[in-house]
Amino acid sequence: MQYELHYWPGIQGRGEFVRLALEYAGAAYVDVARTDEAHGGGEEALMRAMRRPELRHPPFAPPWLKAGELLIGQTANILLFLGRRHDLAPQEEAGELWAHQLQLTLADFLVEIHDVHHPIGVGLYYEEQIEEAKRRAQDFRKHRVPKFLGYFETVLTRNGAGFLVGSRCTYADLSLFQIVAGLRYAMPKCMHAAERRVPGVVALHDRIASEPRIAAYLASPRRIAFNQEGIFRHYPELDGP
Amino acid sequence: MQYELHYWPGIQGRGEFVRLALEYAGAAYVDVARTDEAHGGGEEALMRAMRRPELRHPPFAPPWLKAGELLIGQTANILLFLGRRHDLAPQEEAGELWAHQLQLTLADFLVEIHDVHHPIGVGLYYEEQIEEAKRRAQDFRKHRVPKFLGYFETVLTRNGAGFLVGSRCTYADLSLFQIVAGLRYAMPKCMHAAERRVPGVVALHDRIASEPRIAAYLASPRRIAFNQEGIFRHYPELDGP
The missing domain is CATH 1.20.1050.10 (Glutathione S-transferase Yfyf (Class Pi); Chain A, domain 2)
Structure with a gap:
């Protein structure tokens, strides 16, 4: 099964915590909003997908993960799920x-x-x-x-x-x-x-x-660079020792 | 087994979400910091308990729940645990x-x-x-x-x-x-x-x-009144239509 990650395409943001887990696990996934528009990519499609009235379990905000029939929102909740599936946390x-x-x-x-x-x-x-x-x-x-x-x-x-x-x-x-x-x-x-x-x-x-898998990911184009639209922003006036 | 809830004694705060779950489930618990000092009550004992160097799983902040040998922190995590034990969420x-x-x-x-x-x-x-x-x-x-x-x-x-x-x-x-x-x-x-x-x-x-159990709880002295030390505070200058 191939996971679908749904998150803002231009930033690491909260989606990055999910990406790191998927990459470390070597799991197959599509970063949907980063594909071209014909494949559901882009911010507008992301927003439309979130607001579909037929969703029984609508997410409050990106990211969410589609795993077969399951649609899971909230970063920590997604990681709880992935932890079980991919042995990324103790099972007991x-x-x-x-x-x-x-x-x-x-x-x-x-x-x-x-x-x-x-x-x-x-x-x-x-x-x-x-x-x-x-x-x-x-x-x-x-x-x-x-x-x-x-x-x-x-x-x-x-x-x-x-x-x-x-x-x-x-x-x-x-x-x-x-x-x-x-x-x-x-x-x-x-x-x-x-x-x-x-x-x-x-x-x-x-x-x-x-x-190895994280190093390969960080060096790949799949890793979005930090930028001034994300959660981590470099404003010199906010920094200091 | 009797649970121990550890939380600030004077406010509802995050602890209240745990109290409501325990009360609704009819679970036996002690609100430790609200007991007298001889039984470990008070804010100082709460802080000391959190900082005990022998804790293998130290909480970052109150609340935490002691369930036998388990010590569980983070409100939503405590509820995840209680949901399983007391059927307060679906099991599947x-x-x-x-x-x-x-x-x-x-x-x-x-x-x-x-x-x-x-x-x-x-x-x-x-x-x-x-x-x-x-x-x-x-x-x-x-x-x-x-x-x-x-x-x-x-x-x-x-x-x-x-x-x-x-x-x-x-x-x-x-x-x-x-x-x-x-x-x-x-x-x-x-x-x-x-x-x-x-x-x-x-x-x-x-x-x-x-x-019934919630109504009884809300009418009991176990329910701390909302006050200006908690998360919900009434400052008229912050309110408006």
Whole structure:
């Protein structure tokens, strides 16, 4: 079976956490909105697909994954599903819940990362909320980055096996890799200072980046470059040590 | 087995979504931080418990649930677990994932509800970000409340059975009840206008409120009153039609 991933075609965004899991698993998938229009590609088709009145389980927003008859929305929920199918998380209950708990904490961090440049409203341009963004960025860099990265450093230290959960890579490790990569793009000065305190997180990032399938993916045209439309955006005025 | 819920003792907050599920299921639990200090009650003991260095699966923040040997954090993750144990969600995969997807969307809504009064930083007082809060509240009332409530109205309409998922109450229904109740407290003018467009959501709220175990809970001292320390806060300057 070939999965269909449905997500905005021009950004990594939340879809990237799903792409990384699919790529690491070596799963067959089509990134539908990135195909040409004859194959359902483009943003307009994505929006139309989401709003089809016959959908019994309509998603609130992209991404969603079509897996045969199943249509699954919400990034962490998609990863829960893929974790079971592709052994990207422990199969026993305690381990499955723990991996999911970490993913939900990464999702919380991601919302905060996004809201640094959109503290007032997602429907407004950055330029309309730049003063508020500067203020939020200060608080984010000083308090939130150390708190979240420090938490994952603690989890890595207590697990002691170089991964967040057990002795193998899970979707949560792939997602933490993506958060580190994204923050390095968005806030290089902040990360330069923050990374010194979280050597385990940095080592995990490097380990994931060198996994053969991930390395091949990152070097391929399937990996969209970070850009100023995504969740991770580099606005120099929001960065700092 | 008696569950232990660990959450801030003075607010409904995220813990309330867990309390509602436990109460609806008729499950035995202790709300640990609300007991006296001799039994581990109080905020200081809660913080100490979270930071115990021997925890293999440390939570990032309250709430967490202790279920025998299991320690589960992240509200939606706790509900995923309770849904299985107490039949608060479909047992088959498609239904389980769909209920969880809705819960994660409610969690996204809840973050936005919180950030209306804390748009700059969770560590700052409301009074330090009141101007930004006013601006965010305008956007929230105009765009986000109709979008989220309208989405759940659509889900209810398409399901057609008076509940979000299938023909029985799930933890997602209990959580939507709580969101409606909380928004009515926080933004009565906004909700007065918004509710006219979502009769199914309003009917669901009323149905859940009159479920015998929920009605008994809401009338009991176990239900903490809404207050200005929680996620839902009534600041008149943030409300409006």
